[in-house]
Amino acid sequence: MNLSLQEKADLFGGVVTARQLVNGAVPWFCQELVETESAQARLRQWAASGGMARTFPPARIREELRYYGDPRMLPAVIDAVASVPPPVRDFVLEEVALLGIGWVHIGRTFLAPFEGQRMIILSGASHDETRIGRLVLHELAHAWLESPALGEVATCLPAAGLENVDALARDEGWLDDAFRWRRAKENRADALARQWEASQ
Numbered sequence: 001m002n003l004s005l006q007e008k009a010d011l012f013g014g015v016v017t018a019r020q021l022v023n024g025a026v027p028w029f030c031q032e033l034v035e036t037e038s039a040q041a042r043l044r045q046w047a048a049s050g051g052m053a054r055t056f057p058p059a060r061i062r063e064e065l066r067y068y069g070d071p072r073m074l075p076a077v078i079d080a081v082a083s084v085p086p087p088v089r090d091f092v093l094e095e096v097a098l099l100g101i102g103w104v105h106i107g108r109t110f111l112a113p114f115e116g117q118r119m120i121i122l123s124g125a126s127h128d129e130t131r132i133g134r135l136v137l138h139e140l141a142h143a144w145l146e147s148p149a150l151g152e153v154a155t156c157l158p159a160a161g162l163e164n165v166d167a168l169a170r171d172e173g174w175l176d177d178a179f180r181w182r183r184a185k186e187n188r189a190d191a192l193a194r195q196w197e198a199s200q
């Protein structure tokens with residue numbers, strides 16, 4: 001979804017002018033960051049709440065990040081979260097919980113403390129911090145771009161339910177559309193994660 005330059009500047013609620021945007025006053029801003037209405041709404045809300053003026057001590061990520069599970073994966077996860085733009089980082093600290101599994105811990109049981117949060121599951125099976133960092137960026141891009149506001153209808157179906165959706169789509173002849181939507185989502189997340197990787 002392409003916005004005009006003025007529309008992009010307007011997302012900042014008057015704190016950033018179109019001219020400043022062109023001149024790189026907001027170095028982390030890119031088209032890929034605002035490809036969806038959800039992402040535009042999040043940026044607008046963040047700027048309206050004074051996000052551009054807020055300072056952020058880096059230690060807050062370790063203190064506030066809701067990361068559960070495999071401790072061996074924590075440094076790569078923290079590094080990835082530290083590398084995303086401020087509005088995404090603040091969104092992650094406020095609304096996202098992450099669960100790592102597969103590097104040292106291959107299973108984990110606990111009472112889920114995730115009510116009312118987005119959940120990102122990360123596999124550490126690669127035993128490769130670079131790959132885990134990329135995985136975190138990709139999933140954070142999905143969360144930022146795609147997920148609805150908290151309180152909206154949950155979109156996560158049990159895997160068996162997802163099979164039913166595919167079966168229904170096949171029956172009704174829109175399976176190709178379903179694949180196309182999923183592909184488009186993947187492309188958007190990849191494009192944004194690549195921007196973040198390039199700026200690291």
Ligand SMILES: [Zn+2]
Nearest residue numbers: 138142186189
């Ligand atoms: Zn994906």
